[in-house]
Amino acid sequence: MEIEQEEVDSTNTSTQMEIEEPDNDNPSLQMDVDTAITFEPPLPATSTTNLALEETSEASTITPTPSNASSSSETYSPFGSSFPTPINLHLVRKPFKNPHYKTPKKFKTLKQILAAERNLNTPLDVPTYSNIEAPPSIRPQKKYCDITGLEAKYTDPKTRLRYHSAEVYKEIKQLAPGVIQDYLGLRHAAVVLR
């Protein structure tokens, strides 16, 4: 059966806190608005299904805005009259879950997974995760000032920072060594001791 479900507004764009609209030119930019979110504890007379809903202590401090799902009285409101509350998953009944399923506790990080993949010796024409990484650029690298971001025509030989003009150079001379390494770290050029 095909029931046309209304679009659920799970992202409420209600009135916002004191925020000025940024003047971006592209109208297709979706405004991620700030909502002052408040939660009320759910009304006692809720028509829910046979799912046990537990409230956590957080519920008392926050109140929800009702989701505007139902338009007409004929279409069945999929969410009843219960307001969404934060749910502690530990306390919830999960009938769909296989009770004998054991969650694996140890996980390989991406680095380890990729290392293991490398050892498999797959033929070279088959795309793998490591394979499809974009190769380095052929074009000569354009250099930008590390301090200001403008075009950098010069490099300081002592600190290896790139700078835009003599003015910026004066600033560089007054930097502390830690800060210099931070600037270099912005473009992965810092000295890394392991």
Added chain:
Amino acid sequence: MSLREISQPKIYNIAERRNFTPNCTATDYEFVAFNTGIPIVIDNGSYQCRVGWANDVSPRLQFDSMVSKYRDRKINQSVLLVGNDIYTDATAKSNAKTAFDGNVVYNFETMEYILDYIFFKLGINTDNVYHPILMTEPVCNPNHSRRLMSELLFEGYGVPSVCYGIDALFSFHANNLSFDEGGIVASSGHTTTHVIPIIGGRDVLEHSKRISYGGLTSTDYMLKLMQLKYPTFPTKMTVNQAQHLVHNFTYVAQDYFKELKEYSNTNSFALKDRIIQFPYVPPANEKTEEELARQEERRQEQARRLKEQAAKLRIQKLKDLEITLESYVQLKESRSSMKKSEWIARLKENRISDEAELDEIILKTEKSVQRARNKLLGIDEVEIKEEPTFPLVDTPDDQLNDAEKKEKKKQIAAKSLHETRQRQKEAKELARRQQEEEERAEEQRRVNDFEGWLNELKSSYEGQLEKVKNLKRKKEQLMDRRSHASQLRMKSIANLASDTPQQKRRRRGQDEDTFGMDDNDWSIYKEISKEEDAWEEEEELTQLRDYENKLLQYDPAFLPEHTFDAINSQQNSLVFMLTRGVVPTYDPENFGQMHQLHVNIERIRVPEALFQPSIIGLDQAGVVETIGDIVNRFDCDDQRKMIKSMFVTGGHTQTPGLLPRLETSLRSILPSDAPLRIIHANDPVLDAWRGAALWAKTEDFHKYAVTRQEYQEYGGEYLKEHRFGNVYRI
């Protein structure tokens, strides 16, 4: 718009990232989906997870892919929150974990919680999930990850069948672009950007490429840039705030170098600079205008009272003085009425030794009375100091008796003191007269020969400037250990400390150490001391400023901005402009301004890294170069097909100005007659889910889904290749 017109620029408030309302739990399961076998479509992204039934128009659930597990101390319970629920509690927010490492799922415990949450929210109450699952996975997902995911789904939830696909391709499908026609998809997501060509009805993964730049990388970069730009900022900037900056204030520059020039130009800078205000608490002791006025009044009151009191005291003193004067005068007059010895006794009572002293005292008191009266009346009096006389100094000793000898000594001392004072006064007078002479001479020269005088002044000014700069340079050189000045200093120190010091002049026959005989030897200690001779610097600087003042006065070409102070002032530097803006001028005391940030060049720098990853230090080609590279690998016909449908999708592509920039850049590398057409997804964020849902309703989906039996036979890594999916390899 000139600079003057923007006297009050708009100030934007920083805002934390949006807090979603948590998703509602569905209560319509029996009504909608029970016993129907409708596929569940899960767009499993590293930023957000979107879930819905295949026949929904939009995903029912849309939440951040985060899980927070912690122990609540108050109720002594372990709490597990998933998705947007974590934003309801601060501890939860700080414990948030994601199942992803990059764009690959690696933490399946977290994934399990997310799936629990999904099925719970969908309202499923059967003992197994009796719905086929269509899930998205990254391009070239490692087999390990897929195996664990299939395991989780089949073993943990008992699903009947599972199918995996690539989200960017689903988005392509949702926008009514045909696979048979071909195209090229550029998808920029949270952690990565992929470019995937589509030819001959399927995705050509062998030629697809991945750039490690996405929304998360740009947020990180923005945060680091801001932290370095404002190291002394009073509050700490969070990732969410950086994300707010990236989402709302960045844009892609059409011509990067041109935009940079506009930012460095003071006039156009103010238009493009954005001021962000962070929340702050103004200090408690800030006084309002009324309070200040009241304080002023109080101060004036006090001053008046003091003056009155002082006047009263003066009057009192005058009266006292007059009384004492009266008594002394009486005493003197009473001499005639008393016997001499009695009178002398009376004098002794008043601690006066003889008549002469009495006379002196009377004189003094008269004078003070006169002075007090004058002060009261406000008459300025002219003091006539008589020349003190030293009568006894010239008489030779043998003519005097003892008392007179003592007198004489006293008088000699007094006389010499008096004479030195005279001499000093004369010297001062002389110096002053000399200076006046000089100034008059200079005035004369200036009046007579303006040009010549001005030139002389300029040259002496330049000489002075040189001196100041040299001092600075010397100071700097001493800082650097390897400079010549520093090495000389080391030599001097070593020489002084050694047992066999090198003498300045070769002494033939003499081995004595004669250091110190000549006064100038000691100056070596002054030279090796590293302490800055601030006094000398100050002197030179004041001399310099002197010259500058004169120049300012008489030379029309010498403007205030040419002075030494103005040139070195921090306020005029480029870096200052970038951090503190131009208008309104920065006031270090203003608390509001202390909590303000200026985003200017970062607005274009952060999105530019997608086009030039070397900005971030990534050793990868930019997106335009990658696209060009891929396109060139195909033959002519295929190329034209691909270029005609260049599709751009993904949440990160919502940056304004991205598409025009892509278009211009691509046109510059493609042949001029290329039929380039760039299509932006209708909904870059949700179209992947929509495309997946569309496909899940077709027969194709059921054909390519991996059933439970197949999973048990072939293992979790097994995958049936289809146009939206990855390539299967063993």
